[in-house]
Amino acid sequence: MQFIQWIREAMNQGARLAPACREVNICLRTWKRWHRQAEDRRPSAVRPPPGNKLTLAEEQQVLTVCNQPEYASLPPAQIVPRLADNGVYLASESTFYRILRRHGQVYHRGRPQPGAGNHQ
Structure with a gap:
Protein backbone atom coordinates (compact mmCIF):
# COMPACT_ATOMS: atom_id res chain seq x y z
CA MET A 1 0.00 0.00 0.00
CA GLN A 37 -3.83 -4.25 10.23
CA ALA A 38 -0.17 -4.21 9.31
CA GLU A 39 -0.36 -7.66 7.74
CA ASP A 40 -1.49 -8.28 4.19
CA ARG A 41 -5.04 -9.62 4.51
CA ARG A 42 -5.47 -10.75 0.91
CA PRO A 43 -6.18 -14.49 0.60
CA SER A 44 -3.24 -14.89 -1.79
CA ALA A 45 -0.73 -13.27 0.58
CA VAL A 46 2.32 -15.35 1.50
CA ARG A 47 2.41 -15.84 5.26
CA PRO A 48 5.01 -17.52 7.46
CA PRO A 49 4.08 -20.96 8.83
CA PRO A 50 2.60 -20.95 12.35
CA GLY A 51 5.06 -21.43 15.18
CA ASN A 52 3.20 -24.47 16.50
CA LYS A 53 3.15 -26.33 13.18
CA LEU A 54 4.16 -29.97 13.51
CA THR A 55 7.51 -30.95 12.05
CA LEU A 56 7.67 -33.61 9.36
CA ALA A 57 8.98 -36.07 11.96
CA GLU A 58 6.03 -35.36 14.27
CA GLU A 59 3.60 -35.72 11.37
CA GLN A 60 5.21 -39.03 10.45
CA GLN A 61 4.86 -40.17 14.06
CA VAL A 62 1.10 -39.44 13.91
CA LEU A 63 0.84 -41.51 10.72
CA THR A 64 2.86 -44.35 12.25
CA VAL A 65 0.60 -44.48 15.31
CA CYS A 66 -2.58 -44.34 13.22
CA ASN A 67 -1.37 -47.24 11.07
CA GLN A 68 -0.48 -49.51 14.00
CA PRO A 69 -2.80 -52.56 14.12
CA GLU A 70 -4.41 -51.52 17.42
CA TYR A 71 -5.39 -48.08 16.03
CA ALA A 72 -5.80 -48.75 12.30
CA SER A 73 -9.55 -49.32 12.46
CA LEU A 74 -10.25 -46.43 14.86
CA PRO A 75 -11.05 -42.80 14.02
CA PRO A 76 -8.93 -40.01 15.53
CA ALA A 77 -11.81 -39.26 17.93
CA GLN A 78 -10.96 -42.57 19.64
CA ILE A 79 -7.20 -42.68 18.99
CA VAL A 80 -6.38 -39.38 20.72
CA PRO A 81 -8.18 -40.24 24.01
CA ARG A 82 -6.62 -43.72 24.10
CA LEU A 83 -3.16 -42.24 23.63
CA ALA A 84 -3.92 -39.69 26.36
CA ASP A 85 -4.93 -42.51 28.72
CA ASN A 86 -1.45 -43.95 28.13
CA GLY A 87 0.17 -40.56 28.82
CA VAL A 88 1.00 -39.83 25.18
CA TYR A 89 0.04 -36.60 23.39
CA LEU A 90 1.06 -36.22 19.77
CA ALA A 91 -1.46 -33.72 18.42
CA SER A 92 -5.09 -32.66 18.66
CA GLU A 93 -7.90 -34.70 17.16
CA SER A 94 -8.39 -32.14 14.39
CA THR A 95 -4.68 -32.25 13.56
CA PHE A 96 -4.89 -36.04 13.32
CA TYR A 97 -7.77 -35.64 10.85
CA ARG A 98 -5.85 -33.03 8.80
CA ILE A 99 -2.77 -35.24 8.57
CA LEU A 100 -4.76 -38.34 7.64
CA ARG A 101 -6.78 -36.40 5.05
CA ARG A 102 -3.59 -34.98 3.52
CA HIS A 103 -2.25 -38.54 3.12
CA GLY A 104 -5.53 -39.96 1.79
CA GLN A 105 -6.27 -42.09 4.85
CA VAL A 106 -9.62 -40.63 5.94
CA TYR A 107 -12.72 -42.33 4.65
CA HIS A 108 -16.35 -41.56 5.40
CA ARG A 109 -17.87 -44.39 7.35
CA GLY A 110 -21.60 -44.29 6.77
CA ARG A 111 -24.16 -46.98 7.39
CA PRO A 112 -23.16 -50.28 5.82
CA GLN A 113 -24.83 -51.02 2.51
CA PRO A 114 -26.95 -54.16 2.44
CA GLY A 115 -24.81 -56.91 0.99
CA ALA A 116 -25.64 -60.15 -0.79
CA GLY A 117 -25.50 -62.16 2.44
CA ASN A 118 -27.73 -59.84 4.47
CA HIS A 119 -31.12 -60.68 2.92
CA GLN A 120 -33.96 -61.47 5.24
Missing part, protein backbone atom coordinates in the same frame (compact mmCIF):
# COMPACT_ATOMS: atom_id res chain seq x y z
CA GLN A 2 1.79 3.02 -1.33
CA PHE A 3 -0.43 5.48 0.59
CA ILE A 4 0.76 4.20 3.94
CA GLN A 5 4.38 4.74 2.94
CA TRP A 6 3.65 8.29 1.68
CA ILE A 7 1.83 9.24 4.85
CA ARG A 8 4.60 7.81 7.04
CA GLU A 9 7.21 9.79 5.09
CA ALA A 10 5.16 12.97 5.48
CA MET A 11 4.81 12.38 9.22
CA ASN A 12 8.56 11.73 9.54
CA GLN A 13 9.13 15.13 7.96
CA GLY A 14 6.85 16.81 10.50
CA ALA A 15 3.39 16.67 8.92
CA ARG A 16 0.38 15.90 11.09
CA LEU A 17 -1.61 12.76 10.38
CA ALA A 18 -5.03 14.28 9.56
CA PRO A 19 -3.75 16.77 6.94
CA ALA A 20 -1.51 14.10 5.39
CA CYS A 21 -4.50 11.76 5.03
CA ARG A 22 -6.61 14.54 3.49
CA GLU A 23 -3.83 15.24 1.00
CA VAL A 24 -4.02 11.72 -0.43
CA ASN A 25 -7.83 11.62 -0.04
CA ILE A 26 -7.93 8.94 2.68
CA CYS A 27 -10.28 9.07 5.65
CA LEU A 28 -8.44 9.17 8.98
CA ARG A 29 -10.44 6.13 10.11
CA THR A 30 -9.28 4.20 7.03
CA TRP A 31 -5.67 5.09 7.83
CA LYS A 32 -6.07 3.83 11.39
CA ARG A 33 -7.63 0.59 10.17
CA TRP A 34 -4.81 0.05 7.66
CA HIS A 35 -2.19 0.93 10.23
CA ARG A 36 -3.71 -1.45 12.80
Whole structure:
Protein backbone atom coordinates (compact mmCIF):
# COMPACT_ATOMS: atom_id res chain seq x y z
CA MET A 1 0.00 0.00 0.00
CA GLN A 2 1.79 3.02 -1.33
CA PHE A 3 -0.43 5.48 0.59
CA ILE A 4 0.76 4.20 3.94
CA GLN A 5 4.38 4.74 2.94
CA TRP A 6 3.65 8.29 1.68
CA ILE A 7 1.83 9.24 4.85
CA ARG A 8 4.60 7.81 7.04
CA GLU A 9 7.21 9.79 5.09
CA ALA A 10 5.16 12.97 5.48
CA MET A 11 4.81 12.38 9.22
CA ASN A 12 8.56 11.73 9.54
CA GLN A 13 9.13 15.13 7.96
CA GLY A 14 6.85 16.81 10.50
CA ALA A 15 3.39 16.67 8.92
CA ARG A 16 0.38 15.90 11.09
CA LEU A 17 -1.61 12.76 10.38
CA ALA A 18 -5.03 14.28 9.56
CA PRO A 19 -3.75 16.77 6.94
CA ALA A 20 -1.51 14.10 5.39
CA CYS A 21 -4.50 11.76 5.03
CA ARG A 22 -6.61 14.54 3.49
CA GLU A 23 -3.83 15.24 1.00
CA VAL A 24 -4.02 11.72 -0.43
CA ASN A 25 -7.83 11.62 -0.04
CA ILE A 26 -7.93 8.94 2.68
CA CYS A 27 -10.28 9.07 5.65
CA LEU A 28 -8.44 9.17 8.98
CA ARG A 29 -10.44 6.13 10.11
CA THR A 30 -9.28 4.20 7.03
CA TRP A 31 -5.67 5.09 7.83
CA LYS A 32 -6.07 3.83 11.39
CA ARG A 33 -7.63 0.59 10.17
CA TRP A 34 -4.81 0.05 7.66
CA HIS A 35 -2.19 0.93 10.23
CA ARG A 36 -3.71 -1.45 12.80
CA GLN A 37 -3.83 -4.25 10.23
CA ALA A 38 -0.17 -4.21 9.31
CA GLU A 39 -0.36 -7.66 7.74
CA ASP A 40 -1.49 -8.28 4.19
CA ARG A 41 -5.04 -9.62 4.51
CA ARG A 42 -5.47 -10.75 0.91
CA PRO A 43 -6.18 -14.49 0.60
CA SER A 44 -3.24 -14.89 -1.79
CA ALA A 45 -0.73 -13.27 0.58
CA VAL A 46 2.32 -15.35 1.50
CA ARG A 47 2.41 -15.84 5.26
CA PRO A 48 5.01 -17.52 7.46
CA PRO A 49 4.08 -20.96 8.83
CA PRO A 50 2.60 -20.95 12.35
CA GLY A 51 5.06 -21.43 15.18
CA ASN A 52 3.20 -24.47 16.50
CA LYS A 53 3.15 -26.33 13.18
CA LEU A 54 4.16 -29.97 13.51
CA THR A 55 7.51 -30.95 12.05
CA LEU A 56 7.67 -33.61 9.36
CA ALA A 57 8.98 -36.07 11.96
CA GLU A 58 6.03 -35.36 14.27
CA GLU A 59 3.60 -35.72 11.37
CA GLN A 60 5.21 -39.03 10.45
CA GLN A 61 4.86 -40.17 14.06
CA VAL A 62 1.10 -39.44 13.91
CA LEU A 63 0.84 -41.51 10.72
CA THR A 64 2.86 -44.35 12.25
CA VAL A 65 0.60 -44.48 15.31
CA CYS A 66 -2.58 -44.34 13.22
CA ASN A 67 -1.37 -47.24 11.07
CA GLN A 68 -0.48 -49.51 14.00
CA PRO A 69 -2.80 -52.56 14.12
CA GLU A 70 -4.41 -51.52 17.42
CA TYR A 71 -5.39 -48.08 16.03
CA ALA A 72 -5.80 -48.75 12.30
CA SER A 73 -9.55 -49.32 12.46
CA LEU A 74 -10.25 -46.43 14.86
CA PRO A 75 -11.05 -42.80 14.02
CA PRO A 76 -8.93 -40.01 15.53
CA ALA A 77 -11.81 -39.26 17.93
CA GLN A 78 -10.96 -42.57 19.64
CA ILE A 79 -7.20 -42.68 18.99
CA VAL A 80 -6.38 -39.38 20.72
CA PRO A 81 -8.18 -40.24 24.01
CA ARG A 82 -6.62 -43.72 24.10
CA LEU A 83 -3.16 -42.24 23.63
CA ALA A 84 -3.92 -39.69 26.36
CA ASP A 85 -4.93 -42.51 28.72
CA ASN A 86 -1.45 -43.95 28.13
CA GLY A 87 0.17 -40.56 28.82
CA VAL A 88 1.00 -39.83 25.18
CA TYR A 89 0.04 -36.60 23.39
CA LEU A 90 1.06 -36.22 19.77
CA ALA A 91 -1.46 -33.72 18.42
CA SER A 92 -5.09 -32.66 18.66
CA GLU A 93 -7.90 -34.70 17.16
CA SER A 94 -8.39 -32.14 14.39
CA THR A 95 -4.68 -32.25 13.56
CA PHE A 96 -4.89 -36.04 13.32
CA TYR A 97 -7.77 -35.64 10.85
CA ARG A 98 -5.85 -33.03 8.80
CA ILE A 99 -2.77 -35.24 8.57
CA LEU A 100 -4.76 -38.34 7.64
CA ARG A 101 -6.78 -36.40 5.05
CA ARG A 102 -3.59 -34.98 3.52
CA HIS A 103 -2.25 -38.54 3.12
CA GLY A 104 -5.53 -39.96 1.79
CA GLN A 105 -6.27 -42.09 4.85
CA VAL A 106 -9.62 -40.63 5.94
CA TYR A 107 -12.72 -42.33 4.65
CA HIS A 108 -16.35 -41.56 5.40
CA ARG A 109 -17.87 -44.39 7.35
CA GLY A 110 -21.60 -44.29 6.77
CA ARG A 111 -24.16 -46.98 7.39
CA PRO A 112 -23.16 -50.28 5.82
CA GLN A 113 -24.83 -51.02 2.51
CA PRO A 114 -26.95 -54.16 2.44
CA GLY A 115 -24.81 -56.91 0.99
CA ALA A 116 -25.64 -60.15 -0.79
CA GLY A 117 -25.50 -62.16 2.44
CA ASN A 118 -27.73 -59.84 4.47
CA HIS A 119 -31.12 -60.68 2.92
CA GLN A 120 -33.96 -61.47 5.24
